[in-house]
Amino acid sequence: MWIDEDIFLIDHCHLGRPEIIASYLVRDEVPALVEVGPTRTVERLLRGIEKAGMDPRDLQLLLVTHIHLDHAGASGELVRRFPHLKVYVHAVGAPHLQDPSRLIRSAQKIFGDDLDRLWGEVVPVPPEAIHVVQDGERIRLGRRTLVAVDTPGHAPHHVVYWDEERGDVFTGDIAGVSLPGVHYVRPPTPPPDLDLESWSQSLQRLRLLRPRRLLLTHYGPKGDVMDLLDQLEERLYTTGRLVKEGLEKGIREEEIAEQVKALAAQELRAFGGEDLIERYDIASSYLMNVQGYIRYYAKRSGGGGSPPS
Numbered sequence: 001m002w003i004d005e006d007i008f009l010i011d012h013c014h015l016g017r018p019e020i021i022a023s024y025l026v027r028d029e030v031p032a033l034v035e036v037g038p039t040r041t042v043e044r045l046l047r048g049i050e051k052a053g054m055d056p057r058d059l060q061l062l063l064v065t066h067i068h069l070d071h072a073g074a075s076g077e078l079v080r081r082f083p084h085l086k087v088y089v090h091a092v093g094a095p096h097l098q099d100p101s102r103l104i105r106s107a108q109k110i111f112g113d114d115l116d117r118l119w120g121e122v123v124p125v126p127p128e129a130i131h132v133v134q135d136g137e138r139i140r141l142g143r144r145t146l147v148a149v150d151t152p153g154h155a156p157h158h159v160v161y162w163d164e165e166r167g168d169v170f171t172g173d174i175a176g177v178s179l180p181g182v183h184y185v186r187p188p189t190p191p192p193d194l195d196l197e198s199w200s201q202s203l204q205r206l207r208l209l210r211p212r213r214l215l216l217t218h219y220g221p222k223g224d225v226m227d228l229l230d231q232l233e234e235r236l237y238t239t240g241r242l243v244k245e246g247l248e249k250g251i252r253e254e255e256i257a258e259q260v261k262a263l264a265a266q267e268l269r270a271f272g273g274e275d276l277i278e279r280y281d282i283a284s285s286y287l288m289n290v291q292g293y294i295r296y297y298a299k300r301s302g303g304g305g306s307p308p309s
């Protein structure tokens with residue numbers, strides 16, 4: 001679907017569901033793909049590029065916002081098929097694209113036996129195909145220039161890509177999950193790297209860019225930017241408080257996740273039915289989000305951290 005004369009939104013139809021994971025093809029002198037999605041849906045991605053009237057072999061750059069498998073999972077597979085591609089990634093994420101073993105181990109902890117069904121194979125990206133993107137780096141595509149902006153909080157290896165001239169920001173996960181037609185945004189807070197303070201700082205950085213439009217990976221273009229960012233930040237902390245109170249009362253994480261889901265159901269009722277609650281769960285699981293907060297609070301109370309993944 002064209003969302004501008006030169007930006008084509010590709011739907012990965014993750015698990016057969018529309019409008020959960022997006023990639024954005026920027027058709028310019030240097031054609032670039034923002035977000036590559038998981039390997040599991042790579043054929044659909046390539047068909048999407050063809051639908052935009054482009055031969056996938058002409059693609060030049062893969063710009064990933066961070067290395068989570070729903071955003072960058074297919075990088076290695078795409079470079080395997082088209083070795084001239086360059087993958088733009090944050091310095092903290094780059095080693096894990098080159099050697100995904102720790103990334104896979106971390107994902108296995110979260111997804112268990114479901115890992116392959118959900119995301120498919122994670123192929124290493126050869127070092128010569130990796131470009132470590134710097135904060136403030138200008139990526140000239142032709143008519144469009146994108147600026148990489150460090151935006152940690154969801155993960156330390158997160159950047160957004162900002163089109164200063166047109167006011168578009170490709171937000172990855174830092175501007176949350178907000179499905180089409182719903183003015184409701186949720187923070188995806190999976191373990192192990194959630195950091196609320198950095199997230200708030202990143203949101204402030206986003207506000208200062210004064211974006212006209214946010215291009216979310218989950219899912220699609222969003223206007224009413226300041227309201228969306230405020231709503232996201234508020235929910236980031238209200239959910240956190242709910243998890244913290246649950247932990248203090250000794251409630252199990254599954255039960256806390258049910259409470260978070262019940263609250264979301266209440267809030268989402270104005271926009272639609274059960275289907276919407278479930279689609280938000282697929283885009284960013286309630287249980288996984290609760291586990292992210294638990295890990296964050298454990299780290300802060302001296303429970304030990306872990307290397308980024």
Ligand SMILES: [Zn+2]
Pocket residue numbers: 066068071154155173188
């Ligand atoms: Zn993510």
